[in-house]
Amino acid sequence: xxxxxxxxxxxTLDNKGVLEQNKKFWDNTANxxxxxxxxxxxxxxxxxxxxxxxxGDVSGKKVLDIGCGSGHSLKYLGDHNAxxxxxxxxxxxxxxNTSRYLKDCGYEAHLFNSPWKRIQVYQMVILILFIQxxxxxxxxxxxxHLI
Numbered sequence: 001x002x003x004x005x006x007x008x009x010x011x012t013l014d015n016k017g018v019l020e021q022n023k024k025f026w027d028n029t030a031n032x033x034x035x036x037x038x039x040x041x042x043x044x045x046x047x048x049x050x051x052x053x054x055x056g057d058v059s060g061k062k063v064l065d066i067g068c069g070s071g072h073s074l075k076y077l078g079d080h081n082a083x084x085x086x087x088x089x090x091x092x093x094x095x096x097n098t099s100r101y102l103k104d105c106g107y108e109a110h111l112f113n114s115p116w117k118r119i120q121v122y123q124m125v126i127l128i129l130f131i132q133x134x135x136x137x138x139x140x141x142x143x144x145h146l147i
Contacts, residue, residue, distance in 0.1 A: 019090065022090060023090045023091055023092075026089075026090065026091030026093065026094055027091050027092055027093045027094075028093075030069075030070070030091055030093035030094045030097055031093070031097070033069065033070065034070040034072075034097060034101075035070050035072040038069065038070065038072030038073045038076065039072070039073040039076035039077065040076060042054075049076075055077075057080075058077050058080050058081065058082045059080070059081040059082070059083075060081065060082075060083045061082050061083060061084075062082070062083060062084040062086065063077050063082045063084065063085060063086065063125075064086040064087070064088065064125045065077075065085075065086070065087050065088070065125075066088050066125060067088070067089055067090075068087030068088060068089045068094065068095075068098050068111070069089060069094050069097075069098070070094060070097045070098055070101055071087060071097065071098030071099075071101040071102045071109070072101070074087055074098065074102060074107070074109055075101065075102060075105050075107060078102075078105075078107045084110070085102070085107060085108070085109035085110070086109065086110045086111075086112075087109055087110070087111045087112070088111075088112045088114060089111075089112075089113065090113070090114065091113070092113050095111050095112070095113045098111055099111055
C-alpha cells in the first residue's frame, strides 16, 4: 500500500489520500472506461438488469447515480422514463464525459463533481460497481427504506 494512504500511528487508511488517489486515477483513465460498467450490465459474468429487474419501474422517479462514470446508466434510466437524472462522480473527466454524452442523447441531468454530497431527497439511488470506493475511503453508506 502506498505510504500516502497509510497513517502509521493508527495503522488506518488516510481517507483524503484514498480519495485523491481515486480521483487522479479516474481523471487520467476515464476515456478508457466509457460505457463499460453501465446499466443494463451489472458486472462481469452477471445477469443484466434486463434479466433481473432489480430496479423495477423507474417511471417518474428522481434517480441519483453515485459514481455515474460516463453517464450510460443515467441514459438507461432516462430511456426507462425516470423523471430526473442526478449524477455524482469524484472525477472531473467523468462528469465532463457524462455531460457531453447525455446532452448528445437529448437528456438533461444535474451533475456534481464531488466524492460525496447530500444534494436532495431521491426516490432511488444506484451504485454500479462503486460501493468499494466508498468503503475504502471511509465514506458513509446510508440506507433508506422507501414506502
